[in-house]
Amino acid sequence: MIAVTAYEGRRVGVLGLGRSGLATCAALKAGGAEVCAWDDSPEGRAKAEAAGFVPVDLTKQGAVEGLAALITSPGIPHLYPAPHPVIAACLTAGVPVDNDISLFFQSLAGMDEPPKVVCVTGSNGKSTTTALIAHLLAEAGRDVRMAGNIGTGVLSIDLPGEAGVVVLELSSYQTDLARRLAPDVAVFTNLSPDHLDRHGGMGGYFAAKRRLFTEGAPARAVIGVDEAEGRYLAMQLAEGAEDLRVVRVSSGQKLQGPGWSVFARKGFLAEWRGGRQVASIDLRPITGLPGAHNHQNACAAYAAVRALGLAPRQIEAGLASFQGLPHRSQLIGERNGVRFVNDSKATNVDSAAKALQAFPKIRWIAGGLGKEGGIAGLVPFLGSVSKAYMIGHSARDFALQLGTTPHEICETMERAVARAADEAEPGEVVLLAPAAASFDQYPNFEKRGEHFAALVQDLLGA
Structure with missing residues (x-):
């Protein structure tokens, strides 16, 4: 578990007591905060009580006054279609509203040698890409933790050791609200309509994803460019076509130019830099990654771990042993x-x-x-x-x-x-x-x- 010390001695509200909410409560308590936990459902409150937290009804008039912050779970609306009443009260009272992803990055900011952090967002392929990145790193001998939207609350993990990496899957709900985002490598898989009611339309949905890159300022950005939004994002982040801080990724089209690209065509992954091919991998025999969409996931994961120093041969061996995720091909x-x-x-x-x-x-x-x-x-x-x-x-x-x-x-x-x-x-x-x-x-x-x-x-x- 990560102890969040930023609110030591202060009252902090936690809204939503599912997996990430309870992990947030424990992390704040370990850091010396006074936790005011609330869930609208009796089942959620019962889980909190079983974990040693006394629920505080944050829906009551004036209950949010005096809170240093409100930490909310991703499934709770904070703007569209309408803010949850507790969040609305915080917005009126000027209480900062944040989430566990932001607390995680706040905690790393005070460390002398924090682990590298890879964040993956997009509409489809996030979980497979996240799991594949973690698998490739682990197969190469790196100490890895995987968390976020993929199923483990980020504050419940123990940080990896020397040269370790934390790989996070982030939904648009998480990137939209987090006040602090600071990944070393950020991955954008693709974009298609989803969760539009929570973001006020397609523009708001893309803007939520985009925050990971524009406000997170990653050292390396891996961008799927098979949709217009990805091409636009890559253009915004790169100083020019030759900027190696942006890695363009595609499935189905050959990417040309003087920059850094990874693409898959006819079952083969190719890496190009500076106008020449530097590596190639045959993806067709890999049963854990069937189809063009999984080849795009493979390209994104390949680019992310290359940015962290893995060699093509290490990646090829890791790809071959990847078994895929449950419920995804x-x-x-x-x-x-x-x-x-x-x-x-x-x-x-x-x-x-x-x-x-x-x-x-x-x-x-x-x-x-x-x-x-x-x-x-x-x-x-x-x-x-x-x-x-x-x-x-x-x-x-x-x-x-x-x-x-x-x-x-x-x-x-x-x-x-x-x-x-x-x-x-x-x-x-x-x-x-x-x-x-x-x-x-x-x-x-x-x-x-x-x-x-x-x-x-x-x-x-x-």
Whole structure:
């Protein structure tokens, strides 16, 4: 755990008592602060009490007066669509509102030799890129900690030792609010519409991501340039085309020019500097990174660890041993030439499109709690789909948008897996890529993916 000493002897509010909130409470207490913890749910307050913190109702009139700061969890709105009442009271009273990511960077600022910090943000591929960076560093013998949006509260980690690295996945909620951002290497994977209600539209969403680079001032910025926003960001950060502080990354296009670039084409990763190629890696045999979207993740991770001093041969060995993350193009197993792949994390159209482009012949399981626009944006990517199996609340709405693609409304995961497995032919992939949220049938995308995996394992064991 990291003891946060910046508020020693002062009252600090903590709003939201999930994983990161409880870790924040413990870190502030260890640093000598008086913690005023609150969660709107009785379950959250009960967890706090079990951890030794007495809840203080910050929603009461005047409760935020005298607070040195309010530390809020990322899931709580601080501006759009409307600030949480406690945050609104703090904004009126002039109480600084911050988050645990900022406290982490504040804590490093006072150290003589802090660890290097790599931060990864973007719309899709953040978790895989973060995990891959940590894996490559660990395989090369570096002391690594991984935290942030990927599942571990950053203040709950123990800092790595000499020459160590902390790798953080950061969501737009986290980058938008943090008062202090100071990564050594910052990675921008890509941008597609998501969380627009929380950012007041696409411009606000991009601005939240952009803060990591413009206010964080990383020594090295790794920027995916396959979208206009990435190209714009790279232009803003670089002094010129030859500026090696900015590494441009792409999947599908050759990047030229006098600067530093890493790109993947036809399954091969290439690194170019100063107008010449300096390294190349064949990504095709790497089962943990299937498809062009994962090749983009590989390029971003490669660039980040190159910026930290790893050699191409070290990176190539680490890539070969990477097994991928659960629920992200995760191979569950194979039977009679049919592979079963869990991409439950594909909760929006853009991530589902990338999954559909990763395999040539697909039995596609999709559906759940559909988002605005449904799956209309996936129509250009349905050529590889032999048949679709629709589940959940949006099953019938999604089916109406499939055009001539064969489909079946299955409603439940059990029926969809059984039908797809029964009809799949050798060489095909049964792919769960829902293009929808999970909350109609599951508490989160992880539980949805776990259910799919369990059903497949039952089939494979039959």
